[in-house]
Amino acid sequence: MAVSSGTMKVREASKAANTKRLARRIARQDAEIAELKAQLTAALQRIDKLEQENARLRTENVRLRDENAQLKQQLAAARKDSSTSSKPPSSDIVKPKKPRGKGGKKRKRGGQPGHPRHERPEFPPDLVDEFFSYTLDSCPDCGGDLLFSRKADRRVVQQAELAARPLWITEHRMLAYWCPHCRKVHYAPMPEAVAKTGLFGPRLTTLVAFMKGVCHASFSTIRKFLRDVVGIRVSRGYLAKVIAKVSEWLTPAYEELLARLPGEAFLNVDETGHKENGKKFWTWCFRAELYTLFRIQPSRGSEVLVDTLGEEFNGVLGCDYFGAYRKYMREFGVLVQFCLAHLIRDVKFLTTLPDKKQKAYGERIRQALRELFALIHRRDKLSEAGFVRKLEAARAKVVRAGTTRVPQGKHAQNLAKRFQKHGQAYFQFITTPGIEPTNNLAEQAIRFVVIDRRITQGTRSETGRRWCERIWTTIATCAQQGRSVFEFLLESVESHLRGAPPPLLMPSGP
Numbered sequence: 229m230a231v232s233s234g235t236m237k238v239r240e241a242s243k244a245a246n247t248k249r250l251a252r253r254i255a256r257q258d259a260e261i262a263e264l265k266a267q268l269t270a271a272l273q274r275i276d277k278l279e280q281e282n283a284r285l286r287t288e289n290v291r292l293r294d295e296n297a298q299l300k301q302q303l304a305a306a307r308k309d310s311s312t313s314s315k316p317p318s319s320d321i322v323k324p325k326k327p328r329g330k331g332g333k334k335r336k337r338g339g340q341p342g343h344p345r346h347e348r349p350e351f352p353p354d355l356v357d358e359f360f361s362y363t364l365d366s367c368p369d370c371g372g373d374l375l376f377s378r379k380a381d382r383r384v385v386q387q388a389e390l391a392a393r394p395l396w397i398t399e400h401r402m403l404a405y406w407c408p409h410c411r412k413v414h415y416a417p418m419p420e421a422v423a424k425t426g427l428f429g430p431r432l433t434t435l436v437a438f439m440k441g442v443c444h445a446s447f448s449t450i451r452k453f454l455r456d457v458v459g460i461r462v463s464r465g466y467l468a469k470v471i472a473k474v475s476e477w478l479t480p481a482y483e484e485l486l487a488r489l490p491g492e493a494f495l496n497v498d499e500t501g502h503k504e505n506g507k508k509f510w511t512w513c514f515r516a517e518l519y520t521l522f523r524i525q526p527s528r529g530s531e532v533l534v535d536t537l538g539e540e541f542n543g544v545l546g547c548d549y550f551g552a553y554r555k556y557m558r559e560f561g562v563l564v565q566f567c568l569a570h571l572i573r574d575v576k577f578l579t580t581l582p583d584k585k586q587k588a589y590g591e592r593i594r595q596a597l598r599e600l601f602a603l604i605h606r607r608d609k610l611s612e613a614g615f616v617r618k619l620e621a622a623r624a625k626v627v628r629a630g631t632t633r634v635p636q637g638k639h640a641q642n643l644a645k646r647f648q649k650h651g652q653a654y655f656q657f658i659t660t661p662g663i664e665p666t667n668n669l670a671e672q673a674i675r676f677v678v679i680d681r682r683i684t685q686g687t688r689s690e691t692g693r694r695w696c697e698r699i700w701t702t703i704a705t706c707a708q709q710g711r712s713v714f715e716f717l718l719e720s721v722e723s724h725l726r727g728a729p730p731p732l733l734m735p736s737g738p
Contacts, residue, residue: 300582301638351386395459398429421725427462428470430725434718436467437474441699442713444683475695477720480730482698485521485705488734490538492516494663496546496670497553499528500678503686504693511696512536513674519733520673520704524693530555544660546667554650565656567667572597578639585635592633593643596626604665616658623655673704705733 339345364374400422402415428436439445439453447464454460489495495514502509502524510528514521514536525532530552539560546565547553557564575597578590600622607615630647634640657665677700687693706713719731 297582350384351388356386390457393459394457396429420727424725427466430718430721432458433470433474433721434714436470437699437717437721438714440467440471441695442703444680446684471695472691474717474721475691475698477724477730478698478702478717481720481733482521482701484732484734485519485701486523486536488519489514489516489521489536490541491543493543494546495537495543496664496667496673497533498547498667498670498674499550500674501681502677502693502696503681505688509693511674511677511700513670513677515670515673515704518705518708520701520708522677522697522700522704524687524697528552530559534560544656544663546664546670548667549646549650557653563656563660564650564653565660565663565665566650566653567665568597568601568654569666569668571654574643578643581637581639583635583637586637586640589633589635589640592629593626596622596629600626619658623658626654627651676700676703702733709733 366372367374400418402418405414405416406412407414425433436450436454439450440447445453447467450467451462451464454462495516497515498513499510500513502511507526509524509526510532512523512525512532514523523532523536533552533556541560541562544563544565545553545557546567548567548570553564553566556562572594575590575593579587579594581587581590600619603615603618603622610618627647630651631644634644655665657663677696680696680700687696702716703713705711706716716731716733722728723730
């Protein structure tokens with residue numbers, strides 16, 4: 229059947245319209261695709277920027293975390309006090325509160341329940357200069373007659389008083405004689421002791437030395453005391469000469485102790501700073517069983533130990549972990565007992581670190597050390613053999629805790645290396661009876677020097693240094709032996725004035 233031309237035209241027109249619509253749709257889709265491509269490109273660019281920003285932030289986060297960890301380490305180090313390091317208690321900025329008594333109640337002032345009463349003993353009769361007795365004529369209540377009681381003890385009150393004029397002044401006159409042959413005036417000689425003494429007699433000289441050394445008094449303070457209390461005026465220069473003389477007279481006792489040091493079986497040693505006109509010196513403390521000796525040297529190095537104890541010291545040296553002692557130990561084969569108290573403080577510092585692994589490592593060692601000291605405190609309850617056996621087991625546990633499962637932190641690694649290299653030196657007291665596990669003896673002895681340094685601000689010359697060495701040695705040694713410092717100083721002064729052999733701080737001799 230033939231199609232009319234009209235129909236053909238309609239179809240062609242419809243086909244052309246469809247083609248145009250399709251072309252427009254394709255054009256729109258192409259535009260949408262182009263727009264989507266543009267959006268995709270922009271999105272990819274944003275993603276790339278975000279990835280770069282994310283990478284930068286990750287790097288920054290890692291840096292900040294490292295910096296935070298480092299700051300925490302520095303903060304922990306800055307928070308070190310006397311309980312977590314070798315710093316003295318006086319350096320603690322904030323003191324911890326004292327623990328309350330049992331039941332959480334604050335302890336009352338004064339003597340506590342059960343504390344024995346202490347009373348000052350009476351002066352013996354030979355020291356009493358004057359006696360007064362008081363009587364009653366009648367009963368103070370009823371006025372009746374009284375009978376002397378032989379059962380009840382009398383009440384005694386003794387009173388000490390400073391004499392109004394404590395000075396005893398003597399005048400030594402050297403009479404003049406004329407010799408007609410020599411045509412000269414001659415004077416009678418005075419006793420040698422009087423010539424050596426000068427203005428101050430032996431006791432007043434000793435008092436000045438006692439106030440300067442034991443009481444930490446300055447020359448100005450001593451001068452005021454002598455002027456206002458004793459009643460004599462002198463210059464500070466004269467007081468300095470008095471101290472120099474006493475220092476010289478103490479030299480034999482000091483040198484005798486210095487010569488004994490290399491032969492001691494046990495010595496505890498410590499050192500602290502010393503000031504002199506802006507220069508740095510060091511006060512070394514050597515504490516033996518019966519005496520303590522101080523030396524002020526310009527060095528804190530091992531050469532002081534070599535000069536004082538020699539290269540063949542055969543005793544055991546109790547000390548802290550300072551490098552000079554390790555060098556002396558290494559170069560000359562000296563046996564050393566490192567202070568366990570210092571080790572405990574270093575371990576306790578580990579437990580304050582933010583790093584959990586280092587903290588756990590420190591807690592393990594701390595617990596092992598607790599068990600070790602608990603055993604030491606129970607020594608009296610164990611047999612000698614049992615104590616040594618358990619002590620060796622406790623030592624092995626401490627070393628094992630310090631050398632196994634060591635974390636990567638700097639402080640933990642340093643402590644582990646210390647155990648590996650010098651672990652045995654912390655436990656010499658186990659195999660060497662008589663030596664202490666800590667260096668508390670030397671630290672207690674040197675405490676007096678630290679107090680003196682704070683009060684007097686050091687010395688100004690070699691003469692002052694030598695005086696400090698001698699008087700500190702005298703004070704510490706007399707305290708160890710239960711002797712009177714004043715009496716020893718007086719004996720030293722009087723023996724020099726008489727020309728007699730000087731007293732020694734070790735009466736038994738070498």
